[in-house]
Amino acid sequence: MSMEIIFLGTAGSVPTKTRNVSSIVVRYQGDYIFVDVGEGTQRQAMLSGVGLRKNMKIFITHMHGDHVLGLIPMLQTMCMLRRTEPLQIYGPRGIRRFITENMRMLNIRPTYPLVINYLSDGRVFDFGEYVVKVARNEHDRYSYALCIEEKPRPGRFDPEKAERDGIPKHLWRLLKQGRTVTLEDGRVVDYRRYVSPPLRGRKVVISGDTRPCRRIVSLARDADVLIHDATFASDRAERGVETGHSTAEEAAIVAREANVKVLILTHFSARYENVDRLVREARRIFPATFAAEDFMRVEVPPSRRPIRTW
Numbered sequence: 001m002s003m004e005i006i007f008l009g010t011a012g013s014v015p016t017k018t019r020n021v022s023s024i025v026v027r028y029q030g031d032y033i034f035v036d037v038g039e040g041t042q043r044q045a046m047l048s049g050v051g052l053r054k055n056m057k058i059f060i061t062h063m064h065g066d067h068v069l070g071l072i073p074m075l076q077t078m079c080m081l082r083r084t085e086p087l088q089i090y091g092p093r094g095i096r097r098f099i100t101e102n103m104r105m106l107n108i109r110p111t112y113p114l115v116i117n118y119l120s121d122g123r124v125f126d127f128g129e130y131v132v133k134v135a136r137n138e139h140d141r142y143s144y145a146l147c148i149e150e151k152p153r154p155g156r157f158d159p160e161k162a163e164r165d166g167i168p169k170h171l172w173r174l175l176k177q178g179r180t181v182t183l184e185d186g187r188v189v190d191y192r193r194y195v196s197p198p199l200r201g202r203k204v205v206i207s208g209d210t211r212p213c214r215r216i217v218s219l220a221r222d223a224d225v226l227i228h229d230a231t232f233a234s235d236r237a238e239r240g241v242e243t244g245h246s247t248a249e250e251a252a253i254v255a256r257e258a259n260v261k262v263l264i265l266t267h268f269s270a271r272y273e274n275v276d277r278l279v280r281e282a283r284r285i286f287p288a289t290f291a292a293e294d295f296m297r298v299e300v301p302p303s304r305r306p307i308r309t310w
Contacts (some may be wrong), residue, residue: 001129003028003150003202005225007266008044009036010292012231013066014270019294020044021066022267024227026148026204027301028130035146035206041063041070042077050294052078056235059119059132060091061208063098063145070074072102079111086113090125091117092130092142119144121215130201135219137210138242145208147219150201152307154178162194170235197306204300207262209267212250220258224300227292228254232266233272248278252285266292 002297004027011019021038025045028309032053034041037060045051052074060068068091075256078087089095117125122134133147157176162190163169167189171181175191180186205220207228220226231245246254248265255263263286268275275291284287 001029001153001202001302003302004234005204005227005264005298005300006048006050007016007049007294007296008041008050009038010266010268010294010296012267012269013064015040016270016273019268023070024206024266025271026049028148028150028182030055031127031130031258033132033148034058036061036067036208037070037074038066040071042074044294052081052083054083055084056087058087058089058091059128060089061119061137061146061206062092062097062140063094064140064209068095069125072106072108075099075103075114076106076108078151078174080109083112083284088115088117090117090119094142113125115294127172128225133219135188135215137208138213139211143208143210143218145206145216147203147209147223149203152198152201153302155196155198155306158194158196164187165193167194193272199272200303200305200307202303207246207251207254209245211244211307212246212254215233217254217258220254220260223258223260224303225259225262225264225298226258227264227266229265229267230278230282231269236269248282248289249285252289253283255286255289261288262294263289264292264298276308 007023008023009020012225015021021035022039024035026033066262122136125132130150135145137145169288174181175194203223205223210229227245228251230248230251232240232247234247234249237247279291
C-alpha cells in the first residue's frame with residue numbers, strides 16, 4: 001500500500017517567488033488528505049498532478065488566512081466541475097461559519113453535500129485502514145497538529161506450514177484473521193503458529209503552526225516523518241515566541257525527543273530566500289533533517305518493524 005507526502009505550499013504567512021503558502025497532501029492508497037488550503041492551493045494541486053480528487057478530504061489546522069483562504073475558491077471550482085460526491089471537511093471552531101457565510105456572499109451554490117467536522121484535542125477520525133489523530137498545539141486557541149497513522153498491517157501467513165500440518169484450506173482465512181480454530185479431530189490450532197507478528201503502520205505527523213510543545217512530542221512518538229513549523233532561524237527565537245512559531249533548532253529538538261525517523265522543515269519566513277542555514281542549524285541537533293520545497297514528493301515506505309504481541 002502506497003503512502004506519499006506532496007508539498008503544495010511551504011512558505012510562512014507571505015508567499016514568495018518559489019514558495020506558495022501552506023498546503024500539504026498526504027496520499028494513502030486512493031485517498032488524498034489535504035492539510036491546510038492556503039491561497040492558490042487549487043492551482044498548486046493542478047500543477048502537481050494531484051488535482052481536485054473525488055476521494056479527497058480537507059483538514060484545516062487553524063483559522064489563519066495563509067492556511068484557509070484558498071478553501072472557498074477550491075469549493076467553487078468543484079461546483080463548476082459539477083462534483084456530486086460528498087466532501088468531508090475537518091476544521092477548528094469557526095470553520096462552518098467561514099464556509100457558509102463566504103459561499104452565501106459569493107452566491108456559490110454547492111452541487112455536492114458538504115460535511116463539516118470539528119477538530120478537538122484528542123479526537124481520532126477512523127478511515128478504515130488509517131486514522132487521523134488530533135492534538136492541540138501552541139499557536140492559537142483553536143490550533144491543532146495532526147497525525148496520519150496507518151493501522152498495523154497483518155503478519156505474513158505461512159501456507160506451506162499450514163498444509164504440512166494438515167490444516168484444511170477453508171480454515172486458512174480464519175487463521176489469517178488472527179482467530180484460533182478447532183479441527184474435526186479436536187485439535188485446537190493457534191493462529192500464531194502460522195502467522196508472523198503484525199507490522200507497525202506508517203506514521204506522518206504535521207505540527208501546524210506552533211511553538212514546540214510536549215503534546216507534539218507525544219503525538220509524533222516514533223513517527224516515520226515529522227513535518228514541523230520552522231519559521232525562523234535561531235537568531236529570531238524571540239520573534240518565534242511573539243508569533244507562536246518555532247525555529248529550526250526547536251523543531252529539531254522536538255524530532256529528537258519524539259524519536260522520529262525523518263524531520264522535514266516547512267513554513268519558512270519570506271525573509272529566508274535560501275533556507276540552507278535553517279537546515280544546518282537543525283542538523284546539528286537532528287541529522288536526518290530536510291527542507292520542504294513546493295512540489296516535493298516524499299514516499300513513505302512500509303514499515304518492517306513487527307509489533308511483538310506474542
